[in-house]
Structure formats: C-alpha cells, structure tokens
Amino acid sequence: MNSGKVASRVRHVLVPADRGGQRLDNFLVGLLDGVPRSLVYRLVRTGQVRVNGGRAKPMRKLRVGDEVRVPPVSVKPSGPATVPDDLVAEIRSRIVARTADFCVIDKPAGLAMHGGSGLSFGLMDVVARISPEWRPVHRLDRATSGLVILACHHQALVALQRCFTGREIDKRYLALLSGQPGEQAFTVDLPLTKIRDGSGQHRVVADQDGQSARSHFRVLERLAGYAYAEVRIETGRTHQIRAHAAAIGHPLAGDSRYNEAPPPDGLKRLFLHAHCLRLPWPEDQLFSSPLPQELSTVLQPLRRKGVQD
Numbered sequence: 001m002n003s004g005k006v007a008s009r010v011r012h013v014l015v016p017a018d019r020g021g022q023r024l025d026n027f028l029v030g031l032l033d034g035v036p037r038s039l040v041y042r043l044v045r046t047g048q049v050r051v052n053g054g055r056a057k058p059m060r061k062l063r064v065g066d067e068v069r070v071p072p073v074s075v076k077p078s079g080p081a082t083v084p085d086d087l088v089a090e091i092r093s094r095i096v097a098r099t100a101d102f103c104v105i106d107k108p109a110g111l112a113m114h115g116g117s118g119l120s121f122g123l124m125d126v127v128a129r130i131s132p133e134w135r136p137v138h139r140l141d142r143a144t145s146g147l148v149i150l151a152c153h154h155q156a157l158v159a160l161q162r163c164f165t166g167r168e169i170d171k172r173y174l175a176l177l178s179g180q181p182g183e184q185a186f187t188v189d190l191p192l193t194k195i196r197d198g199s200g201q202h203r204v205v206a207d208q209d210g211q212s213a214r215s216h217f218r219v220l221e222r223l224a225g226y227a228y229a230e231v232r233i234e235t236g237r238t239h240q241i242r243a244h245a246a247a248i249g250h251p252l253a254g255d256s257r258y259n260e261a262p263p264p265d266g267l268k269r270l271f272l273h274a275h276c277l278r279l280p281w282p283e284d285q286l287f288s289s290p291l292p293q294e295l296s297t298v299l300q301p302l303r304r305k306g307v308q309d
Helices: 024-031 037-045 085-093 123-130 154-165 240-247 293-308
Strands: 011-014 067-070 095-098 102-107 145-151 170-178 185-189 192-196 202-206 214-223 226-233 272-279 285-288
Touching: 024 037, 024 067, 085 095, 085 123, 095 285, 102 123, 102 272, 145 154, 170 214, 170 240, 170 293, 185 240, 192 240, 202 240, 214 240, 214 293, 226 240
Parallel strands: 145 272
Antiparallel strands: 011 067, 095 102, 102 145, 170 226, 170 272, 185 214, 192 202, 214 226, 272 285
16 A cells, blocks of 8 residues: 655755746645645745745746755645545536636535645545646635636646736626625725634735735625625635625625625525636637526525515
C-alpha cells in the first residue's frame, strides 16, 4: 500500500517558459501533486514558500526565471477509492460542455472545489477520476451551485485566467435577497477583506483597506419578504456576493454565515446559483444552467403569499 511520501529537502524551482504568468498558488498545486490547496495556502502564508528569496502572496503572478523555494511537504496520493462512484457518475452527468480546451461543469451545492479542512474530497478529487489533467480556472464556494470552468491543458488555463483577471468573463448568479431593496437595479462597490469573528469563523466584510470588489444587482421579482435577483460580478473575491448583500442589509436567504434570520420554508441551503457564463476565448460562447429544483420550489409559496398580500 502506498501511504504517501515526504519530500525530504527544500527545493528551489525555476519557473519555466510555459509557466510564466501563472499564479503562485496554481503553480504550487501543479508542482505538489496530491497536496491539498488548503496546505498550499498555509505554506505560502507562513512564509515557507518564497519567490526570489522574499515572501509572496498566493495570487502573485510568476515570471519566467523566478526562483520558487518549495519546502519539504508530505505528499499524500489521491485516493480514488474514497470518492463514491455514484458521485463520479453524477459529475459526469453535470458536464455542460466539453471542448479540447475547457470543460464546463454544473457543480452541485455542498461540494467544495477541493478537499481539506475536514472534507475527505472535493470536486477536483472527483474530476481526477474523470480526467486528471483538468485544472480549475476559478472557484465557487462550497455552498454555491452552478457553472465552473476547468481548463483541459496549461495553455488554456493561462488564457482563461487572463480573461478572468482582465474582467472579460461575464459571470451571473441567481440569488434570493432578504427584504426589499429600494432600487430595481444597483451596484455595490465596496472593498472586501477577510476577518476571523469572535467565534473563530472566517468571514468577509466591507473594509476600505480591503480588495476592490464590485457587484451589480438586478431585481427580477419582488416576493413576500424577499427579492429574487440576478447578480453580475466584475471581480471574484471570496464570498463577494454574500458579503456585499449582507453589507447593504439584504443578506442572502439560507446564508448561515451572514444571515441570522431563519430561511424561508423549504430552503435547506444557500440561495445562490451561478447560472450564466460568457467566455470570450477561444471564441465568444455562452453557457447557462437553470435554477436547481430545490431552489425553484422555494419561490412558489413566496409568490403565492405575495399575490395574496
């Protein structure tokens, strides 16, 4: 039985020509095959990973010839047997589109992108059973369902990541806001930063010194006590829509982290679904995913109550 191996010494790796422009975290994930992304972030955050002798952030773009210090880490081989076969079959059935360059998957809620932090596996562990060379171009929260893009090869990964960083990707979500915003369409332009609250839980809050973040909300339907809305995001910060909605006093329904109010009847998860993606590369393409049944059924009684009132 292969119980894993440990890299016994520090390595100094030069960034090759085909990795120029790649983010440090993605570079390390590819280099340290089998190491959870959560561990990669911890290695970078604690300064064990260094670029050209200095500390660096996970999002740093590497240049050809940069020297990356890689500490010894325990490498645990991926364990396909720990991923249920029925989940592999479900993810296969959720492939919305597949080309030579990328794959679009309709991720279910409750499945994290990566294992770790108490999770035995994530979407990418399932994907490894389907096509091990695929890599995520962006991320969705564990609680969020909807469209996520995976690159089929490195050149596609770099091209698509440039589209994201250049804000050329049109990303739209369907959300249920608590309460009634005054305007039908509005923009939330508030910098966001991560904090740890009194209970020790990680949260994202509006802060002038945080990272820039902009979300465009459009109310599609006003319901009893809620507003069904489409949200287009220009940036892709952690918990961006959830934090922006909470910051304006209209947190998302079913959001246990940012909304203290009980959810509407029948809602068992966060009401947030990535329903639309428009890609400009290698040509203009639009992909969509309908609102999941477990969310659409929540809207019906709210509509009836709204009409009666």
